[in-house]
Amino acid sequence: MPFFHSLFSQVSILGNFWQEKINSQFLRWNLLLIIFQIAILFFKFNELPQQVPLYYSLPWGEEQLASAASLFLLPTFSIVILLINNLIATFFFKSIPLFSRLLVIFSLIFSLLSSISLTRIILLIS
Secondary structure, eight states: OHHHHHHHHHHHHHHHHHHSHHHHHHHHHHHHHHHHHHHHHHHHGGGSOSEEEOOTTSOSSGGGEEEGGGGGHHHHHHHHHHHHHHHHHHHTTTTOHHHHHHHHHHHHHHHHHHHHHHHHHHHHHO
């Protein structure tokens, strides 16, 4: 029975976390950016060449190239960061609210930068 009590208390904390207007707005913007990334990949994927520049930290040339399917890593990482950060943020919502807010903001920033990178890569190639 203690397991169910702790489970229900965590679910209620999760509900309180998402009832805050700012947290739900960050989630909506984050999801919008992820959907944008996936949509642009699906619409432009057939127009992409076999190799695309993805690894900009490597030396210039062929080492920066990856297969076009590797571009799906950007929205995938955005989803993973969103899920992990929001899960951690709900645990620290009551005890450290600033930390929880920063986690939510970081996931939005990550999705924004990922969207910008993906858009720039596709515009560079097209």
